Amino acid sequence: MNILLIGGGGREHALAWKMAQSPLTEKLFCAPGNPGMKNCIPVLADSPEDLANFAELNRIDLTMVGPEALLCQGIVDCFTDRGLRIVGPDCRAAQLEGSKSFAKDFMLRHGLPTAKAEVFDDEKAALKYLRSQPVPVVIKADGLAAGKGVVVANSREEAEQAIKACFAGSFGEAGYRVLIEECLIGEEASILALCDGKTIIPLASSQDHKRAEDGDRGPNTGGMGAYSPAPVVDAALWKVINQRILDPFLQGVQRDLLYFRGIIYAGIMVTADGPKLLEFNVRFGDPETQAVLARLDSDLVKVLCATADAQLDQIELKWSDKPAVCVVMTSKGYPGAYEKGFPITGIKEAEETGAIVFHAGTKVHNGQLVTAGGRVLGVTALGDDLRQAVDNAYRAVGKISWEGATFRHDIAQRAL
Ligand code: AMP
Ligand code: GLY
Numbered sequence: 001m002n003i004l005l006i007g008g009g010g011r012e013h014a015l016a017w018k019m020a021q022s023p024l025t026e027k028l029f030c031a032p033g034n035p036g037m038k039n040c041i042p043v044l045a046d047s048p049e050d051l052a053n054f055a056e057l058n059r060i061d062l063t064m065v066g067p068e069a070l071l072c073q074g075i076v077d078c079f080t081d082r083g084l085r086i087v088g089p090d091c092r093a094a095q096l097e098g099s100k101s102f103a104k105d106f107m108l109r110h111g112l113p114t115a116k117a118e119v120f121d122d123e124k125a126a127l128k129y130l131r132s133q134p135v136p137v138v139i140k141a142d143g144l145a146a147g148k149g150v151v152v153a154n155s156r157e158e159a160e161q162a163i164k165a166c167f168a169g170s171f172g173e174a175g176y177r178v179l180i181e182e183c184l185i186g187e188e189a190s191i192l193a194l195c196d197g198k199t200i201i202p203l204a205s206s207q208d209h210k211r212a213e214d215g216d217r218g219p220n221t222g223g224m225g226a227y228s229p230a231p232v233v234d235a236a237l238w239k240v241i242n243q244r245i246l247d248p249f250l251q252g253v254q255r256d257l258l259y260f261r262g263i264i265y266a267g268i269m270v271t272a273d274g275p276k277l278l279e280f281n282v283r284f285g286d287p288e289t290q291a292v293l294a295r296l297d298s299d300l301v302k303v304l305c306a307t308a309d310a311q312l313d314q315i316e317l318k319w320s321d322k323p324a325v326c327v328v329m330t331s332k333g334y335p336g337a338y339e340k341g342f343p344i345t346g347i348k349e350a351e352e353t354g355a356i357v358f359h360a361g362t363k364v365h366n367g368q369l370v371t372a373g374g375r376v377l378g379v380t381a382l383g384d385d386l387r388q389a390v391d392n393a394y395r396a397v398g399k400i401s402w403e404g405a406t407f408r409h410d411i412a413q414r415a416l
Helices: 010-020 048-057 068-073 075-081 100-109 123-130 156-167 235-255 288-293 300-308 347-352 386-397
Strands: 002-007 027-032 040-042 062-065 086-089 117-120 137-141 150-153 178-182 187-195 200-202 211-213 217-220 225-228 260-271 274-281 324-330 356-359 362-365 368-371 375-382
Touching: 002 010, 002 048, 010 027, 010 288, 010 300, 010 356, 010 375, 027 048, 048 068, 048 075, 062 075, 062 300, 068 075, 075 086, 086 300, 100 117, 100 178, 100 274, 117 123, 123 156, 123 178, 137 156, 150 156, 156 178, 187 235, 187 288, 187 300, 200 235, 225 288, 225 386, 235 260, 235 274, 260 300, 288 324, 288 375, 324 386, 347 356, 347 386, 375 386
Parallel strands: 002 027, 002 062, 027 040, 062 086
Antiparallel strands: 086 260, 117 178, 137 150, 137 178, 187 200, 187 260, 211 217, 225 324, 260 274, 324 375, 356 375, 362 368
């Protein structure tokens, strides 16, 4: 089969790595891909129409979309209109990630447990309501904001500032509607599942580390590391997650006639009252995917074809018992301003330890691999137990360097 994978980050490198292992894969194209994806043929198209043209011309049998923006722009609508096979929700269903008020409404109407929230299109009304709320309180820009649209405010002043920033246009259109949400306390976990509108199949659980610094301090980032499985999600909790979140999600998709043949990512908080939804994403998580796919024994291409063809009832996923850990190495300063272009050394030595080094923000400049983004690499390793997986990942991280290379030293510590 010819496959088109869209995206160029660590998540997409992990997808490409796993797809390349499938006997079904003949040619693997990636738009745009990254220097780590050695088996991929790079493609420059980036709009839904250009990508669909490319898929038609190159007889692509399966297209997989990494990032959310294209899903919200309707790439799945564009491909399916032209009879092209693609994994993902259509643009209406992608609103589950693209609009937090749409998602909240879906959760409430279908009885999924979530934090209480009020939605405001008007700054004055939002500020007035805020005065009646206890702190901490959570302020969310409604639309896509690249992971930056959520503030967990510890004081009313901080919350007020976050609301004003939204209405002042800090997040563009995404911020002119604001949610003021009850703050949930507990441990977070990421539940990813394949859903084809008829069947929903959870993937292995995982946990992300969103804050920039050790001990969960510093600003929120796209994710500084992940591990799988997340021990907080034990057998009893899985049962509750299936009953109260995943099954009602599928019923909601059916009742609302949403076209959803893709990945649903439920960000949950395990509270004293049970698991509650923080958010939906309609795609694989980054860096959760690096840790989760490292443990998948099944053929990913076969699984994704079944998702696109609504034949997930015929799929059973097989997982390695070994835990996986992904440590994200970043540019100094990320998620704030950072410099790029520093030569990277030691990847080969890291790989020789048995780790997988997923590229995220790298490029080749004058024949030399250099840093080209905030999140640069996702160093991923398995182990017989979590302790060993952590040690293996950090041993590999220790081989890699560039000027200003930064990473958290406590990925998975909470689970140990
Ligand atoms: P989201 O983009 O909605 O996942 O929010 C990003 C992060 O903000 C989450 O991973 C949580 O750490 C935090 N967060 C979001 N909503 C809440 C909430 N209601 N209570 C506490 N923390 C939250
Ligand atoms: N790791 C969080 C996300 O992918 O949104």
